[in-house]
Amino acid sequence: MKNSNRERSIPRLIAWQVFISLLFSLQQISGQLQYSISEETKKGSVVGNVAKDLGVNVKDLQLRKMQIVSQTKKQYFAVNLENGDLIISERIDRETLCGVKQICFINIEAVIENPLNFYTITIEIQDVNDNAPMFSKKHFDIGISESSVPGVHFPLGNAQDPDIGTNSIQSYTLPENEYFRLGEITTKDGIKYPEIILQKSLDREKQSFYEFILTAYDGGKPPKTGTAIIKITVQDVNDNFPAFAQDTYHIRLPENAPIGFLVIQLNATDKDDGVNGLVSYSFSHITETALELFTIDLLNGDIKIIGNLDYETTETYEITVEAKDGGGQVTHCKLSIQIIDVNDNSPEIRVTSLLASLLEDSPPGSVIAILNVRDLDSGINGDVACQISDTFEFQLIPSSSSYYKLVTAVSMDRERKSLYNVTIHCMDKGSPPLSTNKTIQLIISDVNDNAPIFEKTNYIVYIIENNHPGTSTHSVHASDLDSDENGKVTYSILNNNIEDLPVSSYISINSMTGVLYAQRSFDYEQLREFQFQVMAKDSGSPPLSSNVTVRICIIDKNDNAPKILYPSPDTEGSALFEFIPHSAEKGYLVTKVIAVDADSGHNAWLSYHLLQVPDPSLVIIGQQSGEIRIGRDLSDLEALRQKIIILVKDNGVPSLSSTVSMNLVVAENFQQVVPEIKIQPNNSESSSKMSFYLVVALVLISFFFIVTVVITIILKCKQSNTPTSFGAYNRNVYPQFTLGCPSEISDTSLPFPFSYDVCVTMDSKQNEIAYLKPVQNVPTENLIDTEDPAVNDSSSNKLKSTNIAQV
The missing domain is CATH 2.60.40.60 (Cadherins)
Incomplete structure (x- = not known):
């Protein structure tokens, strides 16, 4: 009986093969594949060779990720990627699938990627006599x-x-x-x-x-x-x-x-x-x-x-x-x-291909995912339209009736946004419509497209002079929006010279932290400021970098004591006298102490004090001007000789000071001064010569004094309404100037050096006039000409009525 059944099935098999061949010829023309099989065919049976019928190379099936997508709930068919055979994967019962329908079809789709192609395969299920009445x-x-x-x-x-x-x-x-x-x-x-x-x-x-x-x-x-x-x-x-x-x-x-x-x-x-x-x-x-x-x-x-x-x-x-x-x-x-049918099924969204991460420099149009959308309802209830919600960076492009491609619409920027949750919203056309959302997460991978950026466009660093070498002075910081190695920043100082010395001998930098270290102790009086460039470079490939200018400003420290120019402290060993006539009234200008300080700002603000004076009521000194004046009226018969010590100190913390001494002689005339000078204990031959020179100098000074007074009166009458270059020097007000570096502790104090034109007169009614002229880039050591005999000659300085010194 079995053999007879087998013999009768052979003509049927041949007929089916002829029918399948005809269907294959038709699909070559229509662009679709159609096969015919009998129900209850056992699992694993071959329906046909899809790769051959579609003209696809069998070797490309796995590479192109070929897959079979069925519109039914069960996957009745599968494809063998090794040989391209379409095989039966589930039991097929025509009565279950199609009921009383006379013609029963199963429609499946073959999806092939790279490039993306879709093929519709129609399989007719033939009835067999597998049910008894x-x-x-x-x-x-x-x-x-x-x-x-x-x-x-x-x-x-x-x-x-x-x-x-x-x-x-x-x-x-x-x-x-x-x-x-x-x-x-x-x-x-x-x-x-x-x-x-x-x-x-x-x-x-x-x-x-x-x-x-x-x-x-x-x-x-x-x-x-x-x-x-x-x-x-x-x-x-x-x-x-x-x-x-x-x-x-x-x-x-x-x-x-x-x-x-x-x-x-x-x-x-x-x-x-x-x-x-x-x-x-x-x-x-x-x-x-x-x-x-x-x-x-x-x-x-x-x-x-x-x-x-x-x-x-x-x-x-x-x-x-x-x-x-x-x-x-x-x-x-x-x-x-x-x-x-009523609209009781929401659309189903299946992701058939997904790219988990995307480089941020990928061009627009890059494919992120391939989606298959279906709705089990029929007619208009099964018509589905999909769109992307609330984002312009992506596009949803339909590839067929049920497939969509999710692609990028613009260039990505990881630094602006590194993670996207793209929501696909699909809605059918039923009444009321039903919808389904599918969220796809996309990570944007970093590329090195951002150079390091410094926190500031330039840095100004203040260092107090006399610092310890190796001390950290400041830190620069640059941030890189990239991640991992692309955002790892290292620092270096660009090579250049400062006063013929490499910048590395002045300052160094920690390549990892950006901390700046002083390589030497700085001296404000020698170097006040310098600048260099720091480069920040990331570790990307290729690396990106940026530069910033760092300006180092040395802040003055009170490390210089005031230097007294007049009267010169070098004449302390010989007698230094200031003549005061009996006719001098209260307020009479005896002399003026002149001093300078190599420091700047508050550290160079000087004040003058009487450290030692036998008769405090006799003389007073201006704390800001250094002018020594008579403190009371003198009687005609009063004659005295006093030695005073003047203290000059600056305004630094701690304050530094210098002292000088001088002798004040009150007499009726110069002739009375000479005996006072002679009684000083000096037995050397130089003392005798000094006395001679002193007498000659007094005569000359008197002559020049009279001429100077006459010329001064004439000039004042002609220029009474013409102001001086900077105005009369005010003894009670400090001159105000700004520092060379913008300073966080700017005191608007007077920077040195300056040129002082000082006129000292024996006339107590004459006012001193001082003019301020800034002198640029002149070392403090060159402010005083120590070879000037007018300064070294203490006797000449003592009796001259007019003295001009460059400060």
Whole structure:
């Protein structure tokens, strides 16, 4: 038997191969593939070679990530990437997939990437005779009135066979007997209902019960059969059957109809009276699936919903309802229930290809993901439109009816945003519409596209002089928006020279932290400021860098004591006298102490004090000007000689000071001064010569003094309304100038050196006039000409009425 079946299957196989070849030729023309297979073909069977039929190289299948996408819930097919065969991966039951449809297709799609291509593959599922006919009941109970005349028809329940065509039910048979024969009724739908036809009148008194086996045959080879037992009970006269208004009821139900919803109220009428006219209702034929969804009321024929309908599971239900009266007469009607789709399925979004990270220099149009979108609903309820929510950096481009490409729309910048959560929003066109969101996370990878940036455009660093070598002075910092090695910054000083010395001998930098270190001790009086450039470079490939200028300003420290220019401290060993005439009044200017300080700012603000004076009431000194004046009126007969010590100190912390001493002689005239000078203990020959020179100098000074007074009076009369270059020197106000470096501790004090033009006169009524002239880049050591005999000659300095010194 097996061999004969195999021999009969060989022509069928050849026919199928010819049919597949024809379909392959058609797909070459139409651009689609179509195969045909029989249901219940075992798993692993080869449907066809997709790679060959599509013209794709088998070696490229894995590289191009070929995959099969099915629109059904199960993946019935798969592709072998090694040879390109399309194989069956799940059991295929045509009746489950297509029900009563005459033609059954499964549509799948082949997706190939790099480049992206889509191919539609249609597979026809051929029916095989794998289902035997089956009656809805094992027993059919029929009551026949004994008054029934020959030729009366008694309908029976039909058998069901899920197979189609010749494999479905073809005929019924009943064992031969003298009373009954088998007949068939064919409806407009082509459904055959068996019926028993009475051939001979019955006599209940002879025989009240009959039992036969009803057999249903399908058209398969070999055919399959199903049986049911027919039990016939002979009853008393009940000559009217229940009657429905129509043989078939067509009903349309929305799939969201609630539980308890009334589908239809059947009403079968029976003209008999009493028990023979009472009709009861039941399902004569119903599938197990439909039995879980529908129920019928035994007495009134109401059919209601008891389960959840789902259009995507089953589109139609065929139910046979039986109406039986009290006498056992039955009739049947058919319910054809069509389920109407409603929009109860949200779109499904599947990511078939995804790029987890993207370099920030990738060009616009780079593919991020490939999406497959489907909706199980049908018609307009299954039409889906997708878009990106709230972002302009990406675009969603449709590739086919159900595929989309997510691509970049602009250039990426990791420093602006390093992580994107792109939300894909898909909505169908149903009413109300249903939507689904899918969020795709994309990481932007860094490239070295940002140079280090310093916190400031330039740095000004203040260092107090006399610092310790190796001390950290300041730090520079540059930030790089890149990450990891691209954002790791190192620092270096660009080579240049400061006064013919490399900058590295002045300052160094920590390459990792940017901390600046002084390499030597700085002296404000030698170097006040210098500048250099620091380069910050990242560790990217290639590296990027930027420069910044660092300006070092040396802050003055009070490390220089005041230097007294007049009277010179070098003449302390010889007698230094200042002549005061008896006619001098209170406020008479005796002399002026002149001193300078190599420091600057507050450290160079000088004040003058009388450290030692025998008669404090005799003289006073101006603290800011250094002018020594008479403190009281002198009597004509008063003659005295006093030695005073003057202290000059600066305004630094701690304060530094210097002292000088001088002798004050009060006399009527110069002749009285000479004996005072002579009585000084000096027995050397140089002292005698000094006395001679002193007398000569006094005579010359007197002459020049008179000439100077006359010239001064004439000039003052002519220029009484003309101001001096900087105005008269105010003894009570410090001159105000700014430092060379912008200073955080700017005191607007007087920087040195300056040139002082000082005029000292013996006339107490004459005011001193000082002019300030800034002198640039003149070392302090060169401010005083120590070889000037006018300075070294203490006797000449003592008696000269006018002295001009450059400070």
